[in-house]
Amino acid sequence: MSFMHIGIVVSDPKDWTACALMASFTRNGGQAVFLNFSELTSTIDGKMSYKMGEKSASCGHSFCSNGVDLLRLDALVVRDLGRRGVQDVAFRFEALQALESLGLPVINPPQAIARAANKFATSLALQRAGVPTPKTAVSTSPKDALRILHEYGKAVSKPLFGFKGKGIELLKDGDESDMEKLAAILEKDGLVYLQEFIALRSPRDIRAFVVNGKLMAAIYRVAPPGQWITNLARGGQAELCPITGELRDLAVNASRAVGAVYCGVDLLETGEGLKVIEVNGTPSGKGIFEASGVNVADAIAEHVLRPHS
Ligand SMILES: Nc1ncnc2c1ncn2[C@@H]1O[C@H](COP(=O)(O)OP(=O)(O)O)[C@@H](O)[C@H]1O
Ligand SMILES: [Mg+2]
Structure with a gap:
C-alpha cells in the first residue's frame, strides 16, 4: 500500500493537537508534514485553461508552502x-477554497471553517438547523443595540471573529459604564454581537468534541473563582x-449545522436544557485528552485516511 501524504496546516510546530495528528497519521500508515501558511505562495501562469474540479499540477496555477507542492498532497488538515x-x-482562506475546488480534500472544509469562525454565521446555522441556542442579535445600529440590551437585561458581547474568550464583555442594561462600553464596541467594530447572558451559580460550560458525526468525549470547563x-x-x-442523549444530539447536530468534519461544540446548561453557544472549527484536543484519555487525533486521522469506512 502506498503512503497517503497529508499536510497539517499549523503555525506552532509544538502545538499539542498538531503533534497528536502527526503521530496518529504515522501510526495509521500515512505520512504527514507540517505546513505553516506564513510561507504560502500561489502562482498563476496566465496561459492554460483547465477543467473545473480537475486536481492536476498542470492547471496553470500552483500552491506551495514550506517547499511542498500542495496539489501533490492527498489531503490537507x-x-x-x-x-x-x-x-x-483572505489569501490563506481563498487558497484553501481553491485547493478544495481542485479536488484536494480539505479538513475541515473551508466553508465550515468560515461558518464556525464567524459567530453570526454560526448562530444563524444553529437556529436554521433547529439546534437550541441563546437569544442572539447582531446589529450595526447603536439605537437597536440599546433596545436589544434593554430586552435581554444582561447581555454578553462577543467579537464576531473572537476565540479563547478574548474580548468578551458582560453588559448590564441601565449601567452607565456598560452603555459607554457598548457605544465604544460599535464605534470600533462597526457592529455588536449580543447574546442573552445565561447566569449560572457556579459558572461552567461543556466542551464536546465531535469527529465525523460522532461525539468522542466531553468535558466541563469550570470558570476560575469569581x-x-x-x-x-x-x-x-x-x-x-x-x-447524555441530549448532549450527543445537540453536539452532533451543531457539527452538522456548520458542516464540520471535526469540531468543538460549546454548550451551556440553562433552565431550558442545554444550549449551544459556539462551534469551534479549529479546536484543540489537549483538554479533552487530559480529562478523558480520548485522543481525538486518532479519529480525525482515521477519517482522513479511510474517509468511506
Ligand atoms: N450567553 C452566555 N452566557 C453566559 N456565559 C457565556 C455566554 N456566552 C459565552 N459565555 C462564556 O464565555 C465563554 C466564551 O464564549 P464563546 O462563545 O465560546 O466564545 P470564544 O470563541 O471566545 O470561546 C464560554 O465558554 C462561556 O464560559
Ligand atoms: Mg468557546
Whole structure:
C-alpha cells in the first residue's frame, strides 16, 4: 500500500493537537508534514485553461508552502491557518477554497471553517438547523443595540471573529459604564454581537468534541473563582463530563449545522436544557485528552485516511 501524504496546516510546530495528528497519521500508515501558511505562495501562469474540479499540477496555477507542492498532497488538515492581518487571512482562506475546488480534500472544509469562525454565521446555522441556542442579535445600529440590551437585561458581547474568550464583555442594561462600553464596541467594530447572558451559580460550560458525526468525549470547563468565562485559555479547569442523549444530539447536530468534519461544540446548561453557544472549527484536543484519555487525533486521522469506512 502506498503512503497517503497529508499536510497539517499549523503555525506552532509544538502545538499539542498538531503533534497528536502527526503521530496518529504515522501510526495509521500515512505520512504527514507540517505546513505553516506564513510561507504560502500561489502562482498563476496566465496561459492554460483547465477543467473545473480537475486536481492536476498542470492547471496553470500552483500552491506551495514550506517547499511542498500542495496539489501533490492527498489531503490537507487545517489545525490553524495563522494570520497577520485582513489581507493575508483572505489569501490563506481563498487558497484553501481553491485547493478544495481542485479536488484536494480539505479538513475541515473551508466553508465550515468560515461558518464556525464567524459567530453570526454560526448562530444563524444553529437556529436554521433547529439546534437550541441563546437569544442572539447582531446589529450595526447603536439605537437597536440599546433596545436589544434593554430586552435581554444582561447581555454578553462577543467579537464576531473572537476565540479563547478574548474580548468578551458582560453588559448590564441601565449601567452607565456598560452603555459607554457598548457605544465604544460599535464605534470600533462597526457592529455588536449580543447574546442573552445565561447566569449560572457556579459558572461552567461543556466542551464536546465531535469527529465525523460522532461525539468522542466531553468535558466541563469550570470558570476560575469569581469569573464567568470558562475557556481553558482563561484559567478554566477541565473535568470529565458524562455523555447524555441530549448532549450527543445537540453536539452532533451543531457539527452538522456548520458542516464540520471535526469540531468543538460549546454548550451551556440553562433552565431550558442545554444550549449551544459556539462551534469551534479549529479546536484543540489537549483538554479533552487530559480529562478523558480520548485522543481525538486518532479519529480525525482515521477519517482522513479511510474517509468511506
Ligand atoms: N450567553 C452566555 N452566557 C453566559 N456565559 C457565556 C455566554 N456566552 C459565552 N459565555 C462564556 O464565555 C465563554 C466564551 O464564549 P464563546 O462563545 O465560546 O466564545 P470564544 O470563541 O471566545 O470561546 C464560554 O465558554 C462561556 O464560559
Ligand atoms: Mg468557546
